Amino acid sequence: MTEKGEAPPVVEPRPDERPTDVTLRALLQRIGQQEILAELGVTALQGATFEELLSETARQAARGLRADFCKVLEFLPGENRFLVRAGVGWNAGVVGVATVGADTESPAGFALRTGKAVISNHLGNEERFRTPEILAAHGVKRAMNVILQGDGKPFGVLEVDSRSDDDFVEHDLAFLQGAANILGMAIERERYERFLKAAVDRHEVLLQEINHRVKNSLALVTSMLRLQAREDDDPRVAERLAEASARVNAVARAHERLYQGDDVRTLDLGVYVEQVCKDLDEAVSQLDVQIDADRGIVVATDRAVSSALIVAELITNAAKYAYKGAAKGKVFVRVTLSGDRVLLTVRDEGSGLPHDFDFQKGTSLGMRIITAFTQQLGGEVKMKRLSPGTEFTVALPADHQP
Template sequence: MGATDKGDDPIVESKPNDQGPDLTLRALEERIRQQEILAELGVTALQGASFDELLTATVRLTAQGLRAEFCKVLEHIPSENRFLVRAGVGWNPGIIGVASVGADLASPAGFALRTGKPVISNHLENEDRFRTPEILQQHGVRRAMNVILQGDGKPFGVLEVDSRSKNEFVEHDLAFLQGAANILGMAIERERYERRLKAALERDEVLLKEVNHRVKNSLAIVASMLRLQARDVGDGELIEHLNEASRRVAAVGRAHDQLFQGSDVERRDIGKYIEAVCKDLDESVAHCEVHTDVDEGIEIPTDRAISSALIVNELIANAAKYAYPNQSGGKISIRVSRSGENDFAISVRDEGAGLPANFDLGKAKGLGMRIISAFAQQLNATIVVHPQNPGTEFVVFIPLDALPAS
C-alpha cells in the first residue's frame, strides 16, 4: 500500500479500481442526497443553532450521507497532544466528551491535522501507514475517513466518519465529508469570534462599572462637602441652600448608580428605573410614604431616562417639603404609564395642603420648579397640574424619543 503526498491530495489506499466505471443510478441518487444533506446542514448553521447543536447535527447528517454507522468530531487539545471526542453518533455510552485518541502523525486523525491532508483508509485491519486507534478497534470499525476542521486561522480538530461495513469510501465521499467540515468550520470561526466578543464586552462592562463607581463616589464626596460647609456658616438661608444643593448632587449620584445596574447602557425601561430611583430616596422624604405603580416595557434612551428621573426626584422633594409642612407624614404616589403611541406619562400626586390659588407653573420662582421646567423643556415634555381634593397631581407627558433635529 502507498500514499500520495503531493499538494493537498488525500492520503488514500491504492486500489486497482478506485474510481470504477460511470456512476450507477443508485450512486447518482446517493450524491444528490449528500448535496441535500449539505444544504440542510448549511440552513441549520444559518438559523443560528448553538455550537453544540450544530456539532450534533453535523455528525448525525454526515453519518447519514455516507451510510456509515459512526461519525465524530475530534477536538484537538494541544497541551495533551490528543483529540477529545467532542461530539459523535453511534458510539457506546461513555465515549462522547470523555474518550480521546492520539494526535501524533502515527494516527489517521493526527496525520490529517498535522498535514492538512484528508485521509481515507478502507482496510484498517491491514493498515501499515497508521495505527488503528483503540476506540475504533473496540467498535469493530473497518474503514475510516478524516478531514481537518479549520476555524479562525487555526485547526479546531478533525471530522471523522467510520464504518464496520466492507464497502469502500471513495473520492466523492471525501468531497461530501469536506463540505460538511467546511460548514462546521465556518461555525467554529463564528463561535470563537462570539466568544472573544463576549470577553471584550465583559471587560468593557467591568471598566464601565468601575467608572460608574468612581463617579458615584465623587458625587457623594461633593454632597458631603456641601453639608459640611452648611454646618460652618451662620446664615440660615445659606444653610438651607447648601443643604438643598447637597441633596440634589446626591440625587444625581443615586440616579446615576441605578442607571448602570442593568446590562443595556443605551436604553432603559423607564418604569423599572423610576421605581428603583423611588426606592433609593434620601432622608428628606423619610417622613412620607412613597408608592409606585409603573407599566413595564416602556423603553427610552438612557439620557432621557436620567432627566425624567430627576424631574420625579424634584417633584417628590417638593411634595414632601410643601404638601405636608405641619404633618408627621403623608402619601406620595408615582405612576408611570403609556400615553398614546409615542409618549409616556409620569404622575406625581400628594394628598397634602395643595397649591396656592394663584400658582402658575410658568412663573414659579422656586429653584425646584425651575429645575423641573428646565428638564421638561430639554425633554420636549408637557407638564399639567391637576388640583385634587385633597392634594395636587403633577402629570408630565414625555415623548419616548427625542425629536429629530430640524
C-alpha cells in the first residue's frame, strides 16, 4: 500500500501489451477501484465531516479513474445552476465559487434532467449538449456524470473530467456511481441531522426512525454485495466483496440495536459484538465462532461500532490465514472489562502467522482498519503466538459506564 494507507495506484494499460496483459491490468484497476470505495466507506465511518467527505470523494474518484479533474456539483433550484461545492485539479477561484448551468445544454444538467448517468468521451463532437466554459478553459476532452441522491431528491451531480484521449467505459461508470452512493448516504445523513436540530421535541423518535431506515438500507447493500460475490468469477474480487459485506453488516447491526433501544447515544458492547460474531459465524461456513461477552459494558455508539469492526476484521483474518485451506476452524472471542480498560480478545487454533509477520506494518485493508480504529479509540493491540494458533488482544479505554 502507498503512503497514508491508500490503495495501490490504478494502473493504465500500455499500447504494446498483449491482450492477457491488458486483461490483468484491467482486473488490477477494478480491484484498485474497489479498495478506493472501501477507503471512502471507512472515511465516512470514522466520522469525517461532511465537507471533508465531499473533498475526499472528489480526490479519490479522480484518482480511481486516472482523471485530471473531479467536482461535486450541488444543484441550486432557485437559480437553476450548479455550485462547484468541492473538487480537485481546478484552478484557484473555482471550488466554492464557480457555477455551471443546470439545463440540458450541459453534461451535468443533461444527467440531472434525464436522471441518467452520462459518458461523453468526445466533448468536442457532442450533439447532446455544449461544453461548459469551465471545462473548455481547463482543456477537458471527456467527462462522466452520475446523479448524487440525497433524502429522496437529487443533491446534484458527481462529475469526473479528463484532458486525455482515452475513453471512459461502463466499469468506470460503476465505480463512479459507487462513490456517489457512499457520498449520497452522507448527504442524506447530513440533511437529517440538520432537520433533527430544528425538531428538538421529536428528536428521539426521529433518530430511531433514521436508524431503522439506515439499518434497512445497509442490509440491502449487504445483500447486494453478497450476491455479487457469489456471481463474480474472479475469486479475489469475490473475496473482497464478501469482506466489504461483513463490514457493512456490522454497522447495520449497530443501527438495528439503536432503533430498538431507548438511548441512541450508547450501546451495550458485549451484546452488540455477540450479534456481529453470530452473523459472521453464519456467513463464513469455514468458521465456528464462539463468543464470551460480558454484559453491561456500555460505550458510546461510535466507539462500539469501531470496536465491533476491529473484532470482525480479526475474525476475517483468522479465516483467511489461520485456517486457509481447512474445512473448519474455531475462533474464540471474548469481551471483558478489566479495570478501566475494555479487552477484545480473538484467538484461533490455526497454523499460526509467519515468524516475520508484524501486524503494525500490515498493508492489507483489514490490518489497516484494525490499526486505524485502535489508534482512533486510544487503545493498543498485542499479538501472542500460541501452540497452536494466535491470539490478538485489543485494549481500549472504557469511556462510558452506567
